[in-house]
Amino acid sequence: MEDILRPIYQERASQLNTLGVLLVEKRQKSSQTTDSFDAILLIIVKEADKPIFIKHYTYDNHKAAMHVITESQLQEWLLFGSNRKIFEWLHNARIIFDRNEYVENLKTELREFPFNGRKIKMGLEFAKLIRRYVDGKALFEHKQFLDAYNHVVHSLHHLARLEVIENGLHPELTVWHQVKQIEPEIFKLYEELVNSEETLEKRLELLFLASEFMIHSRINIGAAHLLEVLSKKDHWMFNEIMTETELAPYSVDMAVLLEYLLEKHLIEVVNVETKGQGVFHRCYRVSKKLS
Template sequence: MEDILRPVYQERASQANTLGILVVEKNQRFSPATDFFDAILLVITSQSEEPIMIKHYSYHDKKAALHIVTEARLREWMLLGTNRKIFEWLYAAKVVFDRNDFVANLLTEFRDFPFYGRKLKMGIEFAKLIRRYLDGKAFFDNGQYLDAYNHVVHSLHHLARLAVIENGFHPELTLWNQVKQIDPELFKLYEELITSEESIDKRLELLFLASEFLIHSRTRGAVEHLLNVLNKKETWSIGEAMSNEELSHYSVDLSVLLEYLVEKQIIRSIEVETKGQGLYHRYYQV
């Protein structure tokens, strides 16, 4: 398949803004890693009018996809984990063009998983975990067990991803196989949730008790990035926090996370008078 694609990537390699080109070939009969194509051609550019461009090709009984992505968008995916396929591609790819060792340096950085990126990803995963956990608990308390179950499964996935990131690995590949080695207790909890013959309300009740401890034990480490940013100012309004470049990655989960940390007395809320009698602005402080 690479031979068939060679004219396509040679044309791209001749362009000055192309930083690197990688080829990922299908290694199984049914391969979700390549979106069920026979090959993925990933072209990384320094800049482009569009941050992502995709083209599909066919040749006899084969099919391939060309993905052209800017360096900025690729790094955003790597930092935030918003395109998990990219992690599989970077692990499995063959480098066919590399301008000034750009790809070699990128892959080294990817495998080393820089400390800053790790702390930010932990914070984002923890925020998502708290959102799912609290929503699930609310559904459980209201007797909506199936909805509670759905949120709990998602919260365990975020807890699992957090455990993998803590150990310096990217959690995008075979997550539960990684967790089985890294955190057997969490793996057992997940296994019991989905395989137990207990009634769903009993399973959820036990899981909430166990999750409370697992979440509590990880809180300080998981919010280190958030606290470091908040320490840069005396107080923050929610608007200031959400518009901050670093905290904007937490998105809609930031409000819930801040209130959770207030409840756990890790940060405090400060009331500032408004013009309305008895109405206060709510600010946050480490």
């Protein structure tokens, strides 16, 4: 297969902009690792007009896909976990071309999963967890049980991913298989939600009680990255938080996360005077109790 695809990747490998070329081949007939293709040619480049460029090919009743992605796009996927298959591809791929051991170093970093990288990813998963939990609870209180159920399933998924990351692993497509080995208690919660014969209302009620405890017990690891960044200044306006480079990935979940941390007394409000009498800027800082 590599011989057939060689003309496609050789020209790109010769370009200084190309950092690595990897080949992912379909191993089993039913495998979806390669998105039903017989092979994926993954080409990582330093820069490009578009962050993602994809071409499909056919040959001898087989089909292949070429994915050209920029280094920045790859790093975004790895940080946010927004393209889960990229972890499988990097893990299973055969390295065809590797400029200055870029791909080997990347794979080593993924295996070792440096603590700082874990801390950021845990923060992002925790923020998504809180968003789903808070929105789900509000829907539950308004007796919108089916919509609440959808949010609870997602919140448990983020809780599972948080647990996997805390244990130094990257969440894979089979995250529930991973978490069953690492933290059976979370897996049991998920099973009870899906398989219990209780009414949906009762299942959700029990899940919210159990989830509250589990979330609270993980608040220190989940909020560690955010609190570390916020501790760099005495207080922050909300817009300053949103435009801080290190915190930009939290984006739409930030307001809900801050309110949750306020309730838990990890963050406190600082009122700063404005020109309007009796009107204050609502600012935020890490609780003095934690200083």
